[in-house]
Amino acid sequence: MKIFCSKDALLSGVNAVQRAVSGKSTLPVLQGILIVAEQQSLQFAATDLEMGIRCEVPAQVTEEGTVVVPAKLFSEVVRKLPETTITLEERDKTITIYYHQSEITLNGYDPDEFPLLPDLMDPISFTLPTTIFKNMIRQTVFSCAIEENRPVFTGTLLQIEGSSIRLVATDTHRLAYSIAEMPNPSELQFSGIIPAKTLSEIYRLLHEEDEILTISSSDTQVVFQFGAIYLVSRLIEGQFPNYKQVIPQTCETKVNLSLKSFLEAVERASLLSRDKSGANIIRINVEKTELRIDQTSELGKISEQIEIKMEGKDVMIAFNAKFLIDALKVIDSEQIMFELSGPFSPGVMRPLDNPNYLYLVLPVRTS
Structure with a gap:
């Protein structure tokens, strides 16, 4: 693998995915970021098996390839690089970063051990303006429980019915409820509990220039796509309480x-x-x-x-x-x-x- 790109492109890729890196996994490769060079882009990916994020940034690729770099060290190195064209070369699971007349070589992990982020089979999909969803997250996610002894309360209920989208969060001491209108010409329906961490991450990554958000779901997972970001998350199993009765x-x-x-x-x-x-x-x-x-x-x-x-x-x-x-x-x-x-x-x-x-x-x- 050999590519040329800017420090800003590297940094935006690392910043987008690094919160999905596992902090305490028994699989060492999950403490890494997968970097794939193909066509004229670099794809960054990270996962803790609960949530995964993929992000694409522009690059000049002269030799395609794949490498898994240690997330914490690589992100710290990238932050301290000078503002110049950066060259990345991968050989035998190591990556060498060239800048000016200098170079840094980091030992990586075996890319074959890195779990691929799933693409959902036959998902149901919705689109809505990002500004609406971002505000709904801001007004509800803080009401989720922090303790994990009752998992359904650590997430937010997302419901799509007719032309309405709802977010509901409760830790049993308080409840926040937000509803908005969205286009749903096919009258598709969805109800699932999304981990608070996932929604907080979407809130952080959504920018005003990302005008449309696409939400796709299967029985056990949900995917959010916007701009250059693909974020997949498991859904929390269990029955959300009947908030209407409360x-x-x-x-x-x-x-x-x-x-x-x-x-x-x-x-x-x-x-x-x-x-x-x-x-x-x-x-x-x-x-x-x-x-x-x-x-x-x-x-x-x-x-x-x-x-x-x-x-x-x-x-x-x-x-x-x-x-x-x-x-x-x-x-x-x-x-x-x-x-x-x-x-x-x-x-x-x-x-x-x-x-x-x-x-x-x-x-x-x-x-």
């Missing part, structure tokens, strides 16, 4: 308030709400035309008042401050409606100007 259809109190004012007040109150156990609980009192947060701890005390418009009953309720802040940071609206039904029922936040998003959060019982 979302309250009525409420006793409706609070219309400024998102910015509420976010800033909660952030300030949370500074004084951390107790010895590490909990970060704030108490909210909704009364007539104001929402009050009074916080007292061994660190000091704070009293916040926000003007609101309210319908229904006065209410006192406590929440984990982090769960409120996470949602308030991703809602794109100046005003929100906060729906409450007493101190023991979930609160539901909705952007006033967007009926396609909601965030449900369970209260904290306090003594």
